[in-house]
Amino acid sequence: MRRRILALALTGLVLYGVAPAVIDVLGGWRDLDRVAPQWWIAVILTQVAGWACMWALQRLALHAHDWFGVVTSQLASGALGRVVPGGAAASAALQYRMLAQSGLERATVATGLAASSVLLLGALSSLPLLAVPALVAGRTIPDGLLEAGALGLVIFAFLFSLGALLMVSDRAVLWVGRAATSVLRRVRRKKPPPEDLPERLQRERDLVRRTLGRHWPRALAAAEGRWLLDFLTLLAALEAVDARPRLTLALLAYCAAQLLAQVPLTPGGLGIVEAGMTGTLALAGVPAGAAAVATLTYRLASYWLPLPAGAAAWVVHRRRFGAADELAAAGAAT
Secondary structure, three states: OHHHHHHHHHHHHHHHHHHHHHHHHHHHHHHHHHOOHHHHHHHHHHHHHHHHHHHHHHHHHHOOOOHHHHHHHHHHHHHHHOOOOOHHHHHHHHHHHHHHHOOOOHHHHHHHHHHHHHHHHHHHHHHHHHHHHHHHHOOOOOOOHHHHHHHHHHHHHHHHHHHHHHHHOHHHHHHHHHHHHHHHHHHOOOOOOOOOHHHHHHHHHHHHHHHHHHHHHHHHHHHHHHHHHHHHHHHHHHHHOOOOOOHHHHHHHHHHHHHHHOOOOOHHHOOHHHHHHHHHHHHOOOOHHHHHHHHHHHHHHHHHOHHHHHHHHHHHHHHHHOOOOHHHHHHHHO
16 A cells, blocks of 8 residues: 555656646647648557557567467556556556466466567667667658658668677677666766676576577567657657658657656656657757647557557457456556
């Protein structure tokens, strides 16, 4: 009970702090008519394609042959994680129970979900490196989502090659760990990183490689695709309001918001993503009104659309596998 009260208090405090940004974004609903139907289609299709990459990654990590349990459990748990404090823990607990209920071994579920989470976080953390090839490719977003998508394919190849190198080379992982340790020592002198950070990174990489086996290239592609398609959702929203900031700055706005959302301060990063994205887009030169409408369009697809989809998935899952107390148990975990 004490943990739940503290979580609610922290959530309320954070939401109070970011309330002005959230109000600005929600105020953009009056201008949603500026978004043409074809851009709504692009926003929804890129978002759903990103979900499909997530399902493919988890299916590989879980060694599951059936898509049904993976899809329904991910949608339902993702929706729960967006509405309850401590959403990450509640989401993981619910998906664990639903996957076990669908017939998967509990040990396989635990290691598979852990491996897919590590791979997704690693893929997200590598996204800022896209600023380097983006600078070479051009300083502004190309006209139209198709050209941006083509650039995304080039960037995807770069990221996939980098990820593949880290998957097969111990020397590369240890070098990244040592470099990160050196940087963190200079940035956080009062709280230096652990001395064994390179070895920790190697152990996590080994967990992913053992769990995925020979399927790791496909899993890596799915993890990278999940974030790149989500970024294309934001690009589509920006194009819809005729905002074309520098691609590097749009990317950094996206990365900053998503990395902040990984810290479980509010459910699904509610408020944090809106504040971070609108603020960084403003720094990228996007007018405040356009930034609010683009952020609202993006969040309607990435935050609000999964809620009804997750509720429907939970109902369908229960009908196939029978009623269970997994939702109540997951909520109690928070």
